[in-house]
Amino acid sequence: MSLLRSHRTLVTHCPRNLLRPRYLNKMSSFRDYSSLETPASCYVDFCLVPVGTGNVSVANEVAEVQRVLKASGLKYTMHSAGTTVEGSWDEVMKVIGQAHAVVHQGGVKRVQTSMRVGTRTDKKQTAEDKVKRVEGILSQDQQKKEESS
């Protein structure tokens, strides 16, 4: 009995982390998740659709959303199928929430948004970098074609 007890004591005192693979330590149900911080940077591409307006065009609402984005001071680019915003998670999500709010204030009762959200920890990559990277690869196609002809 004393042996058993001392064993239990050993286990209790031995740092849990040493007995489990590191990955499992990090991903476990024994954590306090509430203190987790949201990512310091992210990029979000979103497309906001006002629902039930009786108006097929969404251009007025999209314009209003661009004004909210402009006022936020965040970096953003509009394209034909959405708008890409960059900033901290909290800042970006706040401004998109404000975009919903402003469209509701304009009299729209329902707003539906589709978002793509990306975060990475290995490096900071801007929206611009991403496009350039792919264009760089594709420009080599042309060079190869010329070389091989």
Added chain:
Amino acid sequence: MSLLRSHRTLVTHCPRNLLRPRYLNKMSSFRDYSSLETPASCYVDFCLVPVGTGNVSVANEVAEVQRVLKASGLKYTMHSAGTTVEGSWDEVMKVIGQAHAVVHQGGVKRVQTSMRVGTRTDKKQTAEDKVKRVEGILSQDQQKKEESS
């Protein structure tokens, strides 16, 4: 001619707001957007994908995300293509940001999430209500079939 001119003067001096539909007044570039509050309630369906892990399965990460959601106290439901969460805009966006954070802490360098976000001001509708509403309509099909046969 003098009439026309005085009319123009009148128009210029008349507060712009009185001459425009109310909708346009609300949607304008002369507002202070920074004080806009994010919606008090929303529902978000999201699908988080870890990128560059070397592991085709994403089940461990999805499980970890479920733990973060559970710890948040928000109402959520997992389905085969994502998880739906309900709560205030800020709460829901915070917990999804924490989900990104926890997956990064597990060693994943890049995380990509697709979200559908809905807000409405006309009524509070839960995820459950939405499904029941459609099922109600569809159950009438069966009745009509029976009636017509």
Added chain:
Amino acid sequence: MSLLRSHRTLVTHCPRNLLRPRYLNKMSSFRDYSSLETPASCYVDFCLVPVGTGNVSVANEVAEVQRVLKASGLKYTMHSAGTTVEGSWDEVMKVIGQAHAVVHQGGVKRVQTSMRVGTRTDKKQTAEDKVKRVEGILSQDQQKKEESS
């Protein structure tokens, strides 16, 4: 009994459409859906993510997808968070399916794509038109500012 029968006969012979609101005739469970044709034009914005590659960068796969798009002859534009393609529903969906196939052939076992698909019957609007429309509205902001100052 003869009355009942004649009534039934009447109903049967009377074109169903005259007895129901037009909207319900179109949206009903008594239709043959299999003969429905997919839309003649659509625009799709998509973002393809290779899963389980062990490589955080997705630029090679995105470049390969651009080559598939180029070969299709469809109109497309890449931006930092996806690529927008325009064409008939069947053409556009086929080329995105081929994009999945080509990435799989490159050795990627799992591919996840997020899409936004839009169709409209009131007019043909290109990706370019949509952006111009919003930019037009926003450019008036500047004019109003100048007028009011």
Added chain:
Amino acid sequence: MSLLRSHRTLVTHCPRNLLRPRYLNKMSSFRDYSSLETPASCYVDFCLVPVGTGNVSVANEVAEVQRVLKASGLKYTMHSAGTTVEGSWDEVMKVIGQAHAVVHQGGVKRVQTSMRVGTRTDKKQTAEDKVKRVEGILSQDQQKKEESS
């Protein structure tokens, strides 16, 4: 100098493929992409939104989409934020296109759909399997908690 030159000649004449990793050979601009086949199986989760209807509720349209899915014979499940369909790429995309068509026929001029599309080559995994996999991992949490208490 002559050595260098001969080396360069060698490289040029040597079949390009032998000098590059196999992965890069497959991903190249020298292919015929038009013959690529779309994936034999996929799962798609989609959320269709009618735009400009003047009606905040989308339940009628969602019900109509469910009827189209039912008629297709494909496996599908509706949840509160969309519907998941399984089948070959061409079948699934066709039925979602028909869903757009049927909603347009009901008088809706603009339809916007958000989709998540997944394909994998390593194994066939149903929507049901995916949920079970995660639930299996989470059920171990409870066991661990009981063991550790």
